[in-house]
Amino acid sequence: MTLLLASASGTQLSWNFWSDIRQLFAYHFMINALEAASIAAVLAGVAGWCMVLRRQTFVGHTLSVVAFPGAAGATWVGISPLWGYFGFCLAAAMTIAGGARRDGGRGSSEESAVTGILQAFALACGFLFVVLYKGFLNETQSLLFGTFLGITDSQVLVLAVVAMLVLGSLAALGRRLFFASVDPVAAAAQGVPTRLVGLLFLASLGLAVAEVSQITGALLVFALLVMPASAAQRLSARPGMGLLLSIIFALIVVWVGLGISYFSTYPTGFWITSIGFAGYLAAVGGRSLVDRRARSVRHSGAAA
Amino acid sequence: MSAVVGLLSQPFMSRAVEAGTVIAVACGLIGYFLVLRAQVFAADALSHVAFTGALAALAAGIDLRLGLFAVCVVFGAMIAMLGAKRGADDVVIGNAFAWVLGLGALFLTLYASRSGNGVTGVSVLFGSIFGLTSSQTVVAVAIGLGLVAAILVIARPLLFASVDEAVAAAAGLPVRLLGVIFLALVGIAAGEATQAVGSLLLLGLLAAPPATAVRLTHQPWVGLVLSAGISAFSMLGGLLVSYYWTSLPPSFSILAVGTGSYVVSLIGSRHRVHDGAHLRF
Numbered sequence: 001m002t003l004l005l006a007s008a009s010g011t012q013l014s015w016n017f018w019s020d021i022r023q024l025f026a027y028h029f030m031i032n033a034l035e036a037a038s039i040a041a042v043l044a045g046v047a048g049w050c051m052v053l054r055r056q057t058f059v060g061h062t063l064s065v066v067a068f069p070g071a072a073g074a075t076w077v078g079i080s081p082l083w084g085y086f087g088f089c090l091a092a093a094m095t096i097a098g099g100a101r102r103d104g105g106r107g108s109s110e111e112s113a114v115t116g117i118l119q120a121f122a123l124a125c126g127f128l129f130v131v132l133y134k135g136f137l138n139e140t141q142s143l144l145f146g147t148f149l150g151i152t153d154s155q156v157l158v159l160a161v162v163a164m165l166v167l168g169s170l171a172a173l174g175r176r177l178f179f180a181s182v183d184p185v186a187a188a189a190q191g192v193p194t195r196l197v198g199l200l201f202l203a204s205l206g207l208a209v210a211e212v213s214q215i216t217g218a219l220l221v222f223a224l225l226v227m228p229a230s231a232a233q234r235l236s237a238r239p240g241m242g243l244l245l246s247i248i249f250a251l252i253v254v255w256v257g258l259g260i261s262y263f264s265t266y267p268t269g270f271w272i273t274s275i276g277f278a279g280y281l282a283a284v285g286g287r288s289l290v291d292r293r294a295r296s297v298r299h300s301g302a303a304a
Numbered sequence: 305m306s307a308v309v310g311l312l313s314q315p316f317m318s319r320a321v322e323a324g325t326v327i328a329v330a331c332g333l334i335g336y337f338l339v340l341r342a343q344v345f346a347a348d349a350l351s352h353v354a355f356t357g358a359l360a361a362l363a364a365g366i367d368l369r370l371g372l373f374a375v376c377v378v379f380g381a382m383i384a385m386l387g388a389k390r391g392a393d394d395v396v397i398g399n400a401f402a403w404v405l406g407l408g409a410l411f412l413t414l415y416a417s418r419s420g421n422g423v424t425g426v427s428v429l430f431g432s433i434f435g436l437t438s439s440q441t442v443v444a445v446a447i448g449l450g451l452v453a454a455i456l457v458i459a460r461p462l463l464f465a466s467v468d469e470a471v472a473a474a475a476g477l478p479v480r481l482l483g484v485i486f487l488a489l490v491g492i493a494a495g496e497a498t499q500a501v502g503s504l505l506l507l508g509l510l511a512a513p514p515a516t517a518v519r520l521t522h523q524p525w526v527g528l529v530l531s532a533g534i535s536a537f538s539m540l541g542g543l544l545v546s547y548y549w550t551s552l553p554p555s556f557s558i559l560a561v562g563t564g565s566y567v568v569s570l571i572g573s574r575h576r577v578h579d580g581a582h583l584r585f
Contacts, residue, residue, distance in 0.1 A: 057398040058345040065504075112344040113515035117563055119348065120508025124559035127430045127505070131553050140426060145409045219352070220409070223402035230395045267413050273406025280399050 032151045037254040040212040045247035047208035048229035054181040062119040066092040068218035069126030076133040085210040093206030097199040145269045146217030220269040227276030231283035319441040324539045326448035332535030334493045335510040340466045349401035350494040353379045354503035356408035358428045363415040373495040380491030384484040431502030431555040501555040512562035519569040538562035
């Protein structure tokens with residue numbers, strides 16, 4: 001269906017599905033894009049799942065927009081945007097973690113205000129850098145909304161190395177992170193250093209976001225973080241299964257999204273968010289259907 | 305004094321000061337309640353929705369502000385109604401606004417390919433207060449004054465409902481309705497602020513002044529006035545800075561002054577922690 005839609009906007013799409021797929025892999029830039037997007041999807045699936053579990057969506061969103069001033073600042077100074085991405089996202093993660101309350105409590109009104117201030121100020125700085133650099137308008141939009149063109153071999157390599165690092169540190173936190181996220185008070189009583197765990201998690205999230213935003217753009221990383229993860233958590237409460245589903249959903253979203261936008265004139269970000277949102281709605285709908293059926297079975301059993 | 309007169313004799317500057325002050329006061333008042341109610345994330349969502357609304361209106365070829373206000377108010381009321389059932393769910397809000405922003409990217413492409421310019425998209429994102437026309441200024445001031453009046457009318461019950469929702473409901477206040485009205489007002493404020501500092505930065509105007517005010521006083525009414533005052537101060541200070549250092553865009557200066565005042569209040573009151581529960585009446 002989606003392929004049909006794409007054909008309406010019409011590039012070289014034929015009716016032969018396999019030749020279309022082969023076309024996708026014909027160019028080197030497209031292979032690089034697919035590799036980079038797959039790495040980003042695995043990372044976003046895992047980091048996003050933890051983020052949704054910890055209910056840190058606002059923090060996650062703030063970290064993701066910080067990628068914009070990072071990249072714009074680095075371009076202005078004249079160094080590789082990679083430094084900007086990683087530097088700014090890590091610094092923002094540390095600032096937010098430093099401002100978090102000592103008891104690991106969530107949802108304090110001032111904490112969310114601080115997150116908001118940080119986010120708006122970071123974006124304002126990004127705008128300043130763009131203005132100071134004077135006119136890279138198209139680049140501004142691709143920093144914000146993403147581009148999958150022109151990803152180099154060395155970029156893919158850096159992405160892979162950082163992904164290993166982030167996944168490794170999340171795996172090392174593993175059980176402690178899960179415990180501290182589900183029940184911070186009990187975890188602290190059991191001697192889990194919840195504050196340190198929170199800080200290490202935010203640092204990993206910052207790195208993950210810095211990486212994913214190079215593909216999706218700073219404004220749309222958040223979609224890839226939150227959509228597959230929340231769909232997965234609707235479908236399974238078990239951590240192993242949930243993580244696996246989250247990764248699979250994220251991969252489907254980026255593969256299908258990139259595939260469609262190769263043939264379509266509309267932006268990648270639009271396709272990726274739309275597919276992700278459709279998946280989330282399907283998960284919510286499917287879940288409530290299953291729940292309702294289970295309830296009605298229970299009721300009819302009780303009646304009989 | 306003559307310097308001020310000289311400043312205001314520039315039409316672009318006097319328009320920016322008029323519209324900016326009213327917008328800032330409205331945002332300061334609304335933002336105070338946002339921070340008390342811990343709904344800053346809802347404002348974050350609205351700020352991104354504002355972008356899509358404006359771009360959708362442009363792509364459809366109608367006045368940008370029409371789409372801006374309509375989409376913000378509808379989305380604000382929707383968040384309130386979704387949240388009313390079982391506490392505002394950040395994950396649901398996050399999914400919805402991430403997709404809406406993706407739609408914004410689509411409208412941006414549609415509009416840019418039709419009109420051949422991408423400048424408008426960037427100015428929606430980051431604002432252009434020095435570029436206001438005189439009719440835009442009149443409309444912005446009128447809506448801003450209406451917003452201030454509306455928030456003052458519901459201020460007392462809203463404050464009660466924000467500090468202790470259960471007791472307010474028991475006392476017979478329509479807590480749910482208040483929540484919906486409030487987020488609809490936040491939507492209008494988001495539309496207003498988009499014209500001043502842009503959709504991506506309006507969160508700073510809604511969050512920094514009230515966060516500073518909450519740091520400085522326990523008393524809600526003093527805090528409310530203080531928040532409006534600090535917001536106006538950020539706006540005027542920012543405009544002034546950008547007037548003299550023309551390489552600094554006004555949106556950046558306004559946010560920098562606002563963020564700066566929060567940082568100063570942080571240093572000034574290091575050991576005091578305030579939130580809604582500590583308010584004294």
